[in-house]
Amino acid sequence: MLGAHAxxxxxxxxxxxxxxAEYALDYRDALAAAPDDRVIATSAIITMMDNACGMALRMIxxxxxxxxxxxxxxxxxxxxxxxxxxVVGRARCExxxxxxxxxxGSAHDGxxxxxxxxxxxxxxxxDAP
Amino acid sequence: xxAAGAYAELLGIRVxxxxxxxxxxxxxTPDLVGRPDPPRLHGGSVxxxxxTIGLAVARSAVPDARxxxxxxxxxxxxxxxxxxxxxxxxxVKLGRRVVNIVATAWQDDRGKPIxxxxxxxxxxxx
Numbered sequence: 001m002l003g004a005h006a007x008x009x010x011x012x013x014x015x016x017x018x019x020x021a022e023y024a025l026d027y028r029d030a031l032a033a034a035p036d037d038r039v040i041a042t043s044a045i046i047t048m049m050d051n052a053c054g055m056a057l058r059m060i061x062x063x064x065x066x067x068x069x070x071x072x073x074x075x076x077x078x079x080x081x082x083x084x085x086x087v088v089g090r091a092r093c094e095x096x097x098x099x100x101x102x103x104x105g106s107a108h109d110g111x112x113x114x115x116x117x118x119x120x121x122x123x124x125x126x127d128a129p
Numbered sequence: 130x131x132a133a134g135a136y137a138e139l140l141g142i143r144v145x146x147x148x149x150x151x152x153x154x155x156x157x158t159p160d161l162v163g164r165p166d167p168p169r170l171h172g173g174s175v176x177x178x179x180x181t182i183g184l185a186v187a188r189s190a191v192p193d194a195r196x197x198x199x200x201x202x203x204x205x206x207x208x209x210x211x212x213x214x215x216x217x218x219x220x221v222k223l224g225r226r227v228v229n230i231v232a233t234a235w236q237d238d239r240g241k242p243i244x245x246x247x248x249x250x251x252x253x254x255x
Contacts, residue, residue: 003162003163003164003165003171004159004160004161004162004163004165004171005160005161005162005163005170005171005173005174006163006171007160008139008160008161009139009173029135030135030136030138030139031135031136031139032134032135032136033134033135033136033137033184034134040136041134041136041177041180042180042198042201043136043173043176043177043179043180043181043201044136044173044177046172046173046176046177046180046201046203047171047172047173047174047176047177048173050163050171050172050173050176051173067164069164069205069208070172070205071204071205072202072203072204072205073172073176073202073203074200074201074202074203075200075201075202076199076200077197077198077199077200077201080197
């Protein structure tokens with residue numbers, strides 16, 4: 001179910017529902033941004049959220065053979081991830097149209113009420129299955 | 130070569146200075162693939178390349194400061210082919226508290242970028 005890049009990072013599927021999906025990325029040193037800080041790189045959070053969006057879209061379009069590609073995304077980093085903490089991210093599809101999908105989500109490092117980042121992404125339908 | 134951290138290494142990203150500019154290059158490996166058929170780079174790997182060059186450029190402008198990413202916005206313009214990807218960044222504004230950066234990633238044709246990012250970075254001086 002996970003693609004090559006997701007597996008290379010150690011991303012793991014947590015849960016999904018009608019219009020949402022949740023993934024997690026456990027801490028390991030290879031994911032740290034700066035050499036000595038032992039904090040998961042911010043772009044690893046982007047990868048996690050992008051995967052959560054992709055799965056949320058598979059959930060909401062059950063049976064639809066066409067796929068989606070990320071058109072754009074924005075992530076706001078509310079605060080730094082804590083040292084040696086993994087992250088969990090959930091994305092929900094707010095609206096699905098003929099051409100596009102609009103998703104929103106957030107990531108946390110242990111407490112969903114204290115997110116590390118908020119996330120918005122637009123996906124476009126592709127023609128190929 | 131400029132040290133860019135463990136995560137950049139995981140993604141196969143090198144940062145070098147050439148002709149007075151910093152450039153990041155991400156070699157293609159199958160570990161970067163998102164959609165497999167036909168193979169396309171995972172958008173997250175391109176995001177990693179853009180944030181890496183953005184931070185490197187910011188660091189070179191304010192070497193004494195502690196920097197933290199505030200926000201990143203990315204437009205994915207073209208699918209990433211299974212080729213090397215390069216990226217450069219420019220400082221749009223260097224403020225007292227915030228650096229605003231635009232970073233662009235391309236593959237075979239610099240005139241046809243695959244992604245572009247706006248990145249804002251917080252400066253904590255001292």
